[in-house]
Amino acid sequence: MRFSAPRSISPSPTRATKRRTLKQRRRSSTFGLQSDSDDSDYDSDRSYASELSDSPSVGSSSSSSSGSFMYKSELEVQTQPRPSAARNSLSSSERRYVDETISAIRLRIRHHDSYEEWEKDTRRDAFLSARKEQTQIQRQLTEEQERLRLRQAQHIAELHARQADEVARKLRDLQLHQQSEERRLKEVWDSRAKQQWQRIEGVIKQEEDKLKAKLEAERKVREEEEKRRKEADLKQRLLEEKKRQEEEAKKQEEEESKRKQEEERKQREEEEQRLLKEQQEKDERTKAERDQRQALGVSTALEDWRQARQALHQLKTGATRPVKADKAVKSAWSALRRQITPKIGQLTNDDQIINRIASQIFGLLMPNPSLPQQVYYSALSSLSKAILLQAETEVTAEKRAAIPLARVTRHLLSVLPSFHFIFLAKLVQRVGSWSIPIVIPPVDFDGKTWSDNASRLKAMGYRTSGGDAFESNSDHGIRISGIMRVFFQILAIPVSQTDKPLPPSFQLPRFWIWFARMMSEPSLLVSAVAPQVLFVALDVLGAEAKALWGIQWVKILGLLYEGVTLGLGNGKLIGGDSPEGKAARVRVQLEVERLMSGR
Structure with missing residues (x-):
């Protein structure tokens, strides 16, 4: 262009x-x-x-x-x-x-000239294009200005709206402040008015109280005079009535004394005759049972408990205390204990691990040359304690943990000399008489009475839970159940021809003896721990006992079912009235029903 x-x-x-x-x-x-x-x-x-x-x-x-x-x-x-x-x-x-x-x-x-015409047309087109472009630019500029104007107007409108909102907010704040100030002034005014009326009413009440006190004093004086007069009359009548009643009571007392003396004389004669007869029957029965037990090698529950308590006493006085007194011997015993305890905690239900740990413990306790007798017995005590503590913690949380623990214990009972005496003694120490079972007698094995209630509770298996306070009944029952599950699992392990025989206290017939003793002790059955231990026993060996003893075991189950549903002969249910006893009683009932139905 x-x-x-x-x-x-x-x-x-x-x-x-x-x-x-x-x-x-x-x-x-x-x-x-x-x-x-x-x-x-x-x-x-x-x-x-x-x-x-x-x-x-x-x-x-x-x-x-x-x-x-x-x-x-x-x-x-x-x-x-x-x-x-x-x-x-x-x-x-x-x-x-x-x-x-x-x-x-x-x-x-x-x-x-064509060129001139073309140049002229070109100039005209260029002018038109320039004018069109100028028009577009002018229109865009106008539109941009319009948009700018609209944005400015919108901004101004928003600013005005914000300012209006701010003004409205400030007005509301002022209104709220005014209302708050009015309420405060009204409260101050009401408080002052209330205090003023209280003072007025207080003055009026004081005057009224003075008048009431004066009238009350006059009334009391009149009532006191009337009361003294009536008391004097009543006292006179009571003295006369008392004298008459004393005479009648004295006469009745003489007659009652004569009647009671006659009844007591008759009761003493009847009681003496009954006791003499029962003593004769008991002597005859005891003599017959003693002869049978001596022939069969079976002891009574009291004899088992005294034997376990005596073994525990001998272990403390003859082994543990002398070992603790000698530093060199104590260090050797502590080294064995530190090796035994972790191995018990590593147990799982695996044959290789069970055999390996049992062999390692046997190697620790039966080295060549052998350990001193006191160290050996102390190490057996530590082993028993570790097994029982593991049962308290692991078996309580997971009942299947009792199986490997029982298998290792059963193997060690068959290969370690004197281990069954010490393990049974420690078992009685941790669970009381529930492993026998028997009601704790009023005296210890040596014939001495318990020094206090705390020593008797310890003999019953209660442990302290920090300080001098004993554990609760709920914790006590759970702990006893865990240990007794391991004991019943030991009895339930089948004996092969290659195994060494176990002592009678850990053989399967012991389960029948334990159950028979438990069902013959009503004082034990009313305890909340009894149904918990009975449920553990049925859960571990109930089905096997039914297959082994048949109808005799069914009779015992029938007696147990009657005790948890209808009650014992004295009208009390097994487990008593505690929440723990009721819950365990229901579990026993369901387990008996399951065994009888064959499920």
């Missing part, structure tokens, strides 16, 4: 000079046409003529529509009348030159 500045309307001196030079160069034979060397001036003139034709100030409507071009001076010359005198004064050659020049100019003006 090419733009040029409009030319001046008046011809410049340069152009005039150039025209004069061109006129001088033209020949008459060319008819006033310019040569090829004049193309630049021709183009310049056409460019200028095009600009003038686009300008509204140059030319008339007729000239712009026809495409012709003339200078204003030429138009003036053309429109002016030619003076014929001046023309007549020219020579023929000059007139011919003028005519040729005018013809050449007219021919040049009327000539249509």
Whole structure:
């Protein structure tokens, strides 16, 4: 696109000079046409003529529509009348030159050049494009200004809204503050009014109290006088009535004393005869049972308990205390104990691990050369304690943990000399008489009475739970159940032909003895621990006992079921009335039903 500045309307001196030079160069034979060397001036003139034709100030409507071009001076010359005198004064050659020049100019003006037309159209299109672009830019600018105006208006509206909200909030705050101040002033006013009325009412009440006190004092004086008079009358009547009753009571007491003496004499005679008869029957029965037990090698529950207590006493006095007193021996015993305890804690229900741990413990307690007797017995005591403590913690949480613990214990009972005596003694120490079972007698094995209730509770298996306080009945029952499950699992382990025989206290017939003794002790059955231990026994050996003893075992189960449902002979249920006893009694009932149904 090419733009040029409009030319001046008046011809410049340069152009005039150039025209004069061109006129001088033209020949008459060319008819006033310019040569090829004049193309630049021709183009310049056409460019200028095009600009003038686009300008509204140059030319008339007729000239712009026809495409012709003339200078204003030429138009003036053309429109002016030619003076014929001046023309007549020219020579023929000059007139011919003028005519040729005018013809050449007219021919040049009327000539249509395609390039000029294209250039003109190009300029017009460029102008239109520029105007269109300018219009678009102007419209975009207007739209942007409108958007800016709208954003500003929106911002101003939002600002006004926020300011209005702020003003409203401040007004609300002021209103709330005013209301709060009004409430505070009202409360102060009400408080002052209330205090004033309280003072007024207090003064009135004081006066009323004074009057009431005066009237009450007068009334009390009258009542006191009346009371003294009535008391004097009543005292006189009571003395007379008492005297009469004493006489009647004395007479009745003499008669009752005579009757009681006669009844007591009769009861003493009957009791003496009954006791004599029972003593004779008991002596005969005891003699027969003693002969049978001696023949069968079976001891009574009391003898088993005394034997366990005695073994525990001998273990403390003859082994543990001397070992603790000697530092060298104590260090050897402590080393064995530190090796035994972790091995018991590593037990799992795996044959290889059980055999390995049993062999390692056997190697520790039966080395070559053998341990001193006191150290050996103390180590057996530590082994028993570790097994029982493991039963208290692990078996209480998971009953299947009793199986590997019982298998290791059963193996050690068969291979370690004297281990069954010490293990049974420690068992009685931890669970009391529940492993026998028997009611704790009023005296110890040596015939001495218990020094206090705490020593008797320890003999019953209660442990202290921090300080001097004993464990609760619930914790006691759970702990006893865990240890007794291990004991019953030892009895339940089948004996193979290659195994060494166990002592009678840990053989399967011991389960029948234990159950028979338990069912014959009503004092034990009413305890909350009894149904818990009975459930453990049935859970471990109930089905095997039914298969082994048949109808006899069913009779015992029937007796047990009657005790947990209907009650014992004295009308009390097994387990007593405690929550722990009731829950365990239900478990025993369900277990008996399961065994009888064969599920």
